[in-house]
Structures are given as structure tokens and as C-alpha cells.
Amino acid sequence: MNVAVPQEGRTSGSAEAASVIEVRNLVKAFYDASGDRITLAATDVNFTVRRGEFVCIVGPSGCGKTTVLRILAGLEQLLSGEVRIDSMTQPAMVFQEASVFPWLTVSQNVAFPLSLKGVSAQKQRERVAELLALTGLTEFADAHPHQLSGGMKQRVSVARALVDDRDILLMDEPFGALDEQTRLTLQQELLRIWERTGKTVVFITHSVDEALTLADRVLVMSPRPGTMVADLLVPFERPRDVVEMRRDKRFWDLTYEVWRLLAAAPEH
Numbered sequence: 001m002n003v004a005v006p007q008e009g010r011t012s013g014s015a016e017a018a019s020v021i022e023v024r025n026l027v028k029a030f031y032d033a034s035g036d037r038i039t040l041a042a043t044d045v046n047f048t049v050r051r052g053e054f055v056c057i058v059g060p061s062g063c064g065k066t067t068v069l070r071i072l073a074g075l076e077q078l079l080s081g082e083v084r085i086d087s088m089t090q091p092a093m094v095f096q097e098a099s100v101f102p103w104l105t106v107s108q109n110v111a112f113p114l115s116l117k118g119v120s121a122q123k124q125r126e127r128v129a130e131l132l133a134l135t136g137l138t139e140f141a142d143a144h145p146h147q148l149s150g151g152m153k154q155r156v157s158v159a160r161a162l163v164d165d166r167d168i169l170l171m172d173e174p175f176g177a178l179d180e181q182t183r184l185t186l187q188q189e190l191l192r193i194w195e196r197t198g199k200t201v202v203f204i205t206h207s208v209d210e211a212l213t214l215a216d217r218v219l220v221m222s223p224r225p226g227t228m229v230a231d232l233l234v235p236f237e238r239p240r241d242v243v244e245m246r247r248d249k250r251f252w253d254l255t256y257e258v259w260r261l262l263a264a265a266p267e268h
């Protein structure tokens with residue numbers, strides 16, 4: 001069942017049992033205030049995501065990656081096409097900039113979705129403790145965001161996205177603003193969390209390296225208006241070691257393959 005805000009083109013149902021997200025012939029355009037000038041952001045986008053899968057989307061800047069993700073989240077309307085999300089819960093979203101409330105503590109930030117749902121204080125405490133442990137934040141439970149590093153703030157965002165146990169996690173360049181080393185640490189942590197929770201993840205990144213580190217499949221988009229030009233299987237076994245996997249020649253062969261596709265993708 002789809003509990004997302006109903007929109008034209010978004011339907012519910014379980015036509016394809018294995019796929020939890022199905023996008024067919026999606027077209028999205030933005031209009032200026034007068035309605036005259038149109039920016040075609042994405043065109044004829046097709047892909048599916050199976051339950052529990054980790055899918056990364058890469059593509060050049062402005063090709064429509066965020067737009068596609070926002071449509072999945074129910075934050076944008078599509079112009080035409082169809083989006084089917086087979087889930088009991090609205091997708092959770094994590095953005096590039098850690099979206100934490102500065103006046104709340106780490107615990108209160110993580111608990112926020114539960115407080116909106118009227119979950120009892122005792123249950124909130126239990127669930128928040130689980131999530132703080134999962135994301136390595138237990139000792140910062142009472143800290144405020146200004147006392148945290150960028151990586152820790154992003155951990156708070158991830159913990160909050162997981163706290164009310166939604167099936168689908170949509171992540172828009174969540175580690176894009178972090179330094180390389182913190183990024184690698186958080187990639188490893190995200191993989192561990194994903195393996196434990198079994199969420200379906202759609203993750204946008206500019207980094208080919210990051211996509212191959214995390215994903216079961218990498219979807220490659222063309223320049224704007226973006227469309228899918230490749231759907232590549234990432235064959236590395238799980239659990240992955242984000243450092244050790246770089247010794248595997250297949251990692252670099254795939255890196256070359258994705259870069260070749262990005263370089264060759266035609267502009268529309």
C-alpha cells in the first residue's frame with residue numbers, strides 16, 4: 001500500500017512483487033513564475049528497486065538526480081509517467097546538509113519523528129537509545145548540534161531517518177560535504193546499519209567511488225534532462241570492507257566503466 005501523499009502519477013499496489021519502487025517513463029519539468037519558461041529536468045526515466053536493495057544514482061550536476069529522489073519522497077509532482085511505491089510507510093529522507101534542529105539535543109533530534117506521532121516518552125527513550133547505539137552517538141546524547149563535527153551531525157540525521165522504522169531510505173548526497181576520511185567511515189557505518197536493518201536505500205552521489213563502495217546496483221544518468229543510460233550490477237560480496245575492496249581489480253574496472261558512460265552520455 002502506498003501511504004504517500006496522493007499525486008497524479010503516483011499509484012499503489014503490488015504489480016511486481018519483488019520491486020518496492022518502480023518508475024516508468026517519468027518526465028519532470030519546472031516552470032518559471034509566469035509559466036512561460038520550462039526547464040526539462042528529467043525525461044523518460046525508468047528503473048526499479050527491489051526490497052532491501054541498495055541502489056546508487058550517479059550523473060552529472062543538474063541532470064535531475066535530486067528531482068527524481070524528491071518525486072520518490074512525494075515532495076515534487078511529476079509531469080508524466082508513473083511512480084509506484086509498494087510500502088506501508090512514507091520514505092525517510094536524508095539530505096546533503098545535516099538537517100538537525102540546533103536548539104534540540106542529539107536525543108531530542110533523533111526522537112523528533114516519534115514525538116510528532118505521539119509515541120510514549122518511555123518508548124521514545126528506548127528507541128532513541130537503540131538508534132544512538134547503532135550510529136555511535138550514545139555518549140553525545142545530551143550534546144547540542146554546535147558541539148558536534150559535521151560527520152556526527154550527519155549521523156544524527158541518519159539516526160532520525162531510521163528512528164520510526166520506515167521501509168525506504170532516500171539519501172541525497174548525504175556525505176558530500178564531508179572530508180574523504182570521515183566520508184569513508186560513514187560509508188562503512190551506513191553499510192553496517194543497512195545490513196542490520198534491511199532497508200531499501202536509494203542513494204544519490206556525485207562520487208563514482210562512493211557508488212561502487214555502497215551499491216548493489218549503480219544507475220547512471222545522462223546530462224539534463226537526465227535519463228538512465230546504464231544499470232550496472234556491483235558484484236562485491238557482503239559484508240564489504242570499504243578499504244579492502246579497493247584492492248580488487250574489479251573495483252577499478254567498474255570505476256572506468258562508469259566514467260566511460262558518464263563521459264559518453266549524450267546531452268538531450
Ligand SMILES: Nc1ncnc2c1ncn2[C@@H]1O[C@H](COP(=O)(O)OP(=O)(O)OP(=O)(O)O)[C@@H](O)[C@H]1O
Nearest residue numbers: 030031039041060061062063064065066067068224
Ligand atoms: N524548484 C525548481 N525550479 C526550477 N528549476 C529547478 C528546480 N529544482 C531543480 N530545477 C532544475 O532542474 C534541473 C535538475 O536539478 P536537480 O537538482 O534535480 O539536479 P541534480 O542532478 O540533483 O544536480 P546536482 O548534482 O548538482 O545536485 C536543474 O537544471 C535545476 O536547475
